[in-house]
Amino acid sequence: MKHIKTYENEKVLVLGLAKSGYSAAELLNDLGALVTVNDGKPFEENPEAQGLLEQGIRVITGSHPIELLDEDFSLMVKNPGIPYDNPLVAKAEELHIPILTEVELAYQVAECPIVGITGTNGKTTTTTMIGLLLNQERKAGKAHLAGNIGFPASAVASKAQAEDDIVMELSSFQLMGVEAFKPQIAVITNIYEAHLDYHKTRKNYVAAKWAIQENMTEENYLVLNWNSEELQVMSKNTRAQVVPFSTKEKVANGAYLFEGDLYYKEEKIMAADELGVPGAHNIENALAAIVVAKLKGVSTEAIRQALSTFHGVPHRTQYVDTIEGRKFYNDSKATNSLATEMALSGFDNDKLILLAGGLDRGNGFDELIPSLEGIKAIILFGETKDKLAETAKRAGIETVILTSNVETAVPLAYEQSEAGDSILLSPANASWDQYPNFEIRGDKFMQAVKQLEK
Template sequence: MKLVAGDRALIVGVGRSGMATAAVLRDRGLRVTAYDDKPPDQLHEQSAALAGLSIELIGKGALAANAAGSDVAIVSPGVPLNNPAVLEIQRAGIPVISEIEAAYRIARAPIIAISGTKGKSTTTALIGHLLRSAGLAARTGGNIGSPLIREAAAAGPDEWLVAEVSSFQLEGITSFRPRVSVLLNITADHLDRYPSIDEYREAKFRIFANQTERDWFVGNADDAAIRELRDGPVKRVRCGDAWFSSSGAESADVLIKGGWIVRRARSKREAGKYVPVVAAADLKIEGAHNAANAMAAYLAVSLALLRGTEIGTSDDALVPGLRSFEPLPHRLQTVATENGVRFVDDSKASTPDAVIKALSVFDAPVILIAGGRSKRTDFAALAKAAGQRAKLVVLIGETAREIGSLLGKTPIAYADSMDAAVAVAKGTAEPGDVVLLSPGCASFDMFESAEARGDAFAGAVRAQPAASPS
């Protein structure tokens, strides 16, 4: 169903996404009610904002009556579909969708959607940057920055919507159909929400579920689970597909060769040849994983701008954007250099795999600050990588002892705050070292967000005396 004036919409969850959805739909003439199961004394700000839009915020006692009178329920990403309130709504026969599904239903602009365990935000921002560098209008949103529904409401048909979409958001789609979908990688994550990695993987695969032969899927040829979509007994992707590879896999359309990002030649006359696009060293985003993000972004934009069978833009239009794109905050972001010691904020690294990738970037000795709230992931591989690459591991948060027990002979220290962790690191660091915050865990045991965790790291680095030169 289209979301049109007069429809009755029930918003489930009044976090950032839910509040944006309520405001957009109310502005479009829908009759909106919002629900949240938190105690009223925790919702004063949301209640006041909704009242200003003539939207009632209800609690558990009023859910049944309001659900029965609704045409659609829109669930925020923080609310799992097995939440008792969602199950009650479904039992009442009300369709349940996610915010990105609602955004798609009102969107006039074509969508490029990006998902994966890690790299989503960087790739989303880079795609938006490349489109704008090529002279096109683009808006980014979803799991990054502004909720997608807000950007969808504002975007015209001549613009592009570039959407970072999470597995949580993809759970609730029914017709969401991006022009180009991008799946970067799949490693164990959110196992506090999903019973197994199989369920998590299937949620990610929903990104291409509604695509047709007129659309494109961009996949990582180095990821076995994603590659299986192409090479398995049944090809699951029904649209056109294109592939990128950091390992130089020659089945890929864009890959790394000799330190360069290269693409397959497009003319029949040059079949089998590769054309240089940009040197990986020219990218401002560091590491092999970021080169993969750059390849995915380049490929997605090239396909989005197809005109028939011809690429709709030239490398000359995209390469300056690849070279000029700056790292996002909290993603391998250098926040200071003191007496030859580099301090790097990678607070967004919330999985062990992300920490392993971060450690691989540096040739210098690393003092690693790690730990936080577990997502039920296995830290054995992280511990092995840290043992090989780190001169000291400073552990914080709820998982500190668990990770520490796996580190064997690797020097470790424990800290009960970010200030204390930075003090230990500064007291140990020597010129040429890297102090790397790359936690491998969620932040919510000590901080309200990964951003707040990174800000605390940068603040402690600036506030404390400089690392002493030896």
């Protein structure tokens, strides 16, 4: 870790805890800052705040008092999930207090190169693939996963050595709080419409994603999904070297799908059907990962071997089990229609039972109809089950079953299936009507699958 002097004796307010806030507070404290942590959760219910207090760090919990900003802070480090219209954040902006997220701190102290990955969908899978590939045949150091994937970037950066790499998943929320952040290689998997409740407009959302390349120079590489005309246009406004990937056309200096095979430039890497994870979206993810691996000097054989044995990450088209010839897949991370469409692209609909439903955000599901056509059966739960049932009927699905939740959906799906079928949880909705998060929803699905074996 670089022991920078930037924050020595500077008063810094860390707003919001969870993993990233906790790590940011610890790092700033180690760098000699005078840290105050403010979190809305009451102290007696807040183990992170209790842990920081034990380290001698000042904590204020239970509310976000505006008068805190009377203390002349020189910096605010904000939890990415806290919106900019939060009164304390808005007041900090009014006072011209710089507002960062902890990924900026991570960059400032990191001794090793950073590979940054952002996009609407596919970030976690692509990040995991890249981490796996960069650890193949490695003779020195290690590639560490960090960021939105669940490992606080500042904690990882404070421990990483000069010979390592940090492979960092970055959300739009995190990228709104960067200043000097400059990855060696950046990847944008795709850009669709998302998080408009936070960003207010699509323009703001796209700008947040594009911030990943703001400080990059001709020495750096920007890996872009060439299937997107929008990204092609945006690529003209970067100083980085642009390296494309595409499933629709040959791209001269990047990675592409051609006649069922994955290529980097003119070199065949592997057959698409050798990938260990299903779906057209995972071909895109793999192509992005291949570009990064090749730029970092990983051999073709190492790439092929690693990607053929990679079976996904938890809750993202994750293979769970095979029971009596039925394969079960957990795609609980599919919290919108687009993610479910992408998951469905990897299966034969006439041999597929789909489990879907969840939080009603007021949207319809007509965009799913082309992807649902020909599905053998659909089992629906949650607040949106009636809406989805209407959509399924318009898609021509004959077997539409409504049930209470994921746990009851699994045995019903099994009853409708036969050997050779796949049973896929891909909800197309957030989980919060019934489950605290998509991870718990996916865990409940996998537990219910295990129950079938008894």
